Amino acid sequence: MKTFIVVRLRGNIGLAPEVLDTLNRMNMPTKHSATLIIDTPSYKGMLNKVTDYVTWGEIDQPTLEALIAKRGRLAGDKRITTEALRKESLGSIKEIAEHALANGEMPEKIKKTFRLTPPSGGYKRSIKRHVGSGGELGYRGAVINELILKMI
Secondary structure, X not given: OOXXXXXXXXXXXXXXXXXXXXXXXXXXXXXXXXXEXXXXXXXXXXXXXXXXXXXXXXXXXXHHHHHHHHHOEEOOOEEOOHHHHHHHOOOOHHHHHHHHHHHOOOOOOEOOOEEOOOOOOOXXXXXXXXXXXXXXXXXXXXXXXXXXXXHO
């Protein structure tokens, strides 16, 4: 089963209530937030509904480890440090990334949403068009890892 990372690129202006509800159910309340999902029919339907507001693709382990180390948060909005991981007995960042890739979700004590920054160097294309038409939205496969590293 594949694990996708979904990144929200557009804000709330002009958003239909059904799309806003779907984005909230996917744990992406704001622009530049990201979450992990697995490849299931229900998530595919959700992605189909919000495809004009997000981009997604398959995440690899080194990118996920960097994302957890830099942007991961524990309950109470505390940063993930080695002391905090030891205190919560969660293991290492590598073990957390392996668990997340295998199950498509973060462990219970780690927040499901990653708050990212706008990409360094900016977007190269329009965030109003899909990848196939020369934009940034929609499915982009393994190329998503480059965007995530620019947004960390």
